Amino acid sequence: MLKSVIIGNSVTSIGDDAFAFCPKLEAVRISDSVKHMGVRAFFKDIGLTSVTIGDSLTAISDTAFYEAYELKSVTFGSSVTSIGKYSFYVCEKLGSVTFGDSVKDIGDGAFFVNTGLTSITMGDSVTRIQNNAFYRAKKLTKLRLGNSVKTIGMSAFRESAMITSLYVPSSIRDIGYMAFYKCSGLIGTYFDASPATFIGSRAFDL
Secondary structure, eight states: OOOOOEOTOOOOOOOOOTTOOTOOEEEEEETTOEEETTTTTTTTTTOOOOOEEEOOEEEEEETTTTTTOOOOOOOTTTOOEETTTTTTOOOOOOOEEEEOOOEEEEOOTTTTOOOTTEEEEOTTTOEEEEEEEEEEETTTTTOOOOOOEEOTTTTTTTTTTOOOOOOOOTTTEEEOOTTTTTTOOOOOEEESSSOOOOOOTTOOOO
16 A cells, blocks of 8 residues: 655646545655646545645645545645645644745635644735635634735634634735634734724624
8 A cells, every 4th residue: 555655856747636545645745846736636645644845836736635634744835825725624633834935825625624723824925815714723722814914714713712812914904704703712803003994794703
């Protein structure tokens, strides 16, 4: 059974479903030559524990690491600009995520139901956090958004009940419906300069 994958320097593209349903695969290293990753590339690789992404890949594809239950470590390359829809769906053991300075867009449900996530480090390049991106990150305690975030989507941090403090940068324009719904631990929210131009209903219904 396949246990590790090192994608060498001659490879430029990983196709759709290339390594899907490899339950014993534990480690993946993607070289700097890879520029494209197809959808579901590592779909339901339930034993995967670590992923290292090279510096040429610009986008994590939709559902790329969907239901990688054992995933504990992800290192993003310096060129990744977008995190696809449901790309890390139910990666329950992923404790922390650090986005490089190139990431601009975090897609719908990208880290949906990541119940083990405790910390997020977000660079100032992020402009959009889409719907359900961090829905039910139950162990997330502190959240400081990057200084370029303009949009926080519907239910983006919904039911992340252990967040205690929140800094909202002056760049913010829209906070979606139920964005921080049932974030019952939230005791302090600081808006830098004027609040957003649109704050959806029940956005801060604790």
